[in-house]
Amino acid sequence: MVAFVLRRLALLVVALLVSSFVIFAGLQLAPGDPLAALSGGRSLPPEALEALRAQYRLDDPFLVQYGNWLVHAVQGDLGQSIAQRHDVATIIGERIGVTAQLVALAAVIILVAGVGLGVLAGLRRGPVDAAVLVVTTLLAAIPSFVAAIVLMSVFAVQLGWFPAVGAGDGFADRLHHLVLPAIALAASALAIVARVTRASVREELEREHVETAVSRGLPRRLVLRRHVLRNAAIPIATVSGITILSLIALSAVVERAFGINGLGATLVQAAAAKDLALVQGISLVLVAAFVVGNTLVDLVYAVLDPRVTVGSRAA
């Protein structure tokens, strides 16, 4: 187990290095001159351009630029936002909280409602199962921006139960503001998790070892908890992990729709403004969150399934 964890951590570092390089290289290749954004379309005198290039070190060779960027990034210095004339790390620090809360709330909704509905449908054949299938098919088919608009018009505008825009201040107000965005963000992932949960529960119910448990005279609730749900938790954890991590990127859409000033919305703005350093910084943070989250999912998987570590199957 210790060797397994160490191996996963080594892979984590490699993944972070590779993704940082891809982010940096990708944005260097992207069209557009960062200085054009700064000049606001005006043509600057060549001396001024020269001075700015030197200030932002835009003339260094590519690998030197990447090396500088990486060394500073590791120390928490992600450079200066050209458009906002602000520390990138400071901007990220201000925006990351609300995005993390949004994704966390969506994750709770997915785990509670998705797994709950899936278990219910898996155990109860008939109308309950059919209803869950219809609802999840519908949810899976709705993109998050459509879900956002529908939720906003029904629950915020018509019924007035929730605010339509903004993130709110303080815990209760923040929660109140984030309920609709979190539901919009969670909807399709919830449907996938519910479907996988239903299928895994069905599959485990048919397993021979469950028959053994029944043949021993175990009460049904213990059979379900220790042998059906415990074993079904392995695929459920994998799928929940991946779908929840994918919300990190999806959050940009929902943040824009609900006017929440989070990382995703800032990323979209920065990209539109060709604010290179900010796009790189936010991308790095989002990718790092995904890679670290993925490693956590792998570790949870190893805890749930004792067969994983022994076979040394790290993948």
Added chain:
Amino acid sequence: MSAPLLEVADLAVTLPVEGERRTVLHDVSLAIGPGEALGLVGESGSGKSMTARAVARLLPGGAAVTGSIRFDGTDVTALRGGELRAYRRSVAMVFQDPRAHVNPVRRIGDFLTEGLRLRGVARAEAARRAVAALADVGIPDGERRLRQYPHELSGGLLQRVMIAAALLAEPRLVLADEPTTALDVTTQSEVMAIIDELRRERGLALLFITHDLDLAAAVCDRIAVMYAGAIVEERAAAVLHDDPLHPYSAALAAARPAVDRTLPRLAAVRGRLVSAFEAPAGCAFAPRCAHAQDRCAAELPPLRPLDGGAVRCARAEELRGRLAPQEVAGG
């Protein structure tokens, strides 16, 4: 025989398959006394496992059961809820494939002590008993095994664990469904010896399901032979192999190669086994039987007493003594 511990009478089972009801058992009657071992022998698909599952109340959903199954005087087919669970605890099942029948993500210790903990035995005491039970089935380092997972044990060891788990339940009847079929040959005999020894030691009744007539004869007091969902012969184990009354028993006995001579070709029961649902109106074995006559195809005779056993063959009296194994050998 004293009052039987398990008494199955006129058991018939149908299962829903693709919208129609298919008969899997149509006439099974058997009895096992306390401490007695009954072998249930037949080819795959003859209904052996279904009989055990009916007794253990493990038939798939939608199964329709008629006839009676009585355990210690109680009607098993009518049990519900807590009574059913209590009954299941007094009947232990040893399954064919231990790899599939032991939960792969829980430790051996959990598997062994689960039933004991349910009955209110303290954790430490349950672990102590589990280690003792492992020692009984020939696993000396029980303490270490309790912490292991099923995938860390070989098939033979895992089957011993399953037997230990069955014994820990302190059952009165053990249902063993081909317990050695999934194991390699040397492990088979070891596991079989353990089952036989522990059963005799503890005076447990045993329903031993196998396709191996000789193996059943070695460990059982009596043997019942099944064909197409019905019992065709039931005799004392000592006489069935050498003096079968039913042509199918004779064919089964002949189909096992002797270890002391070389045959140019292995004997087999000719023709194909039919399942209960596709069996013809008369004797289901008639199409494969060397002794079949027209009347065999017309009507299925009942199981009737003969020579201290019971047989279901219209010509049993005529054929008596003529069904020695070598006579029907060949293919």
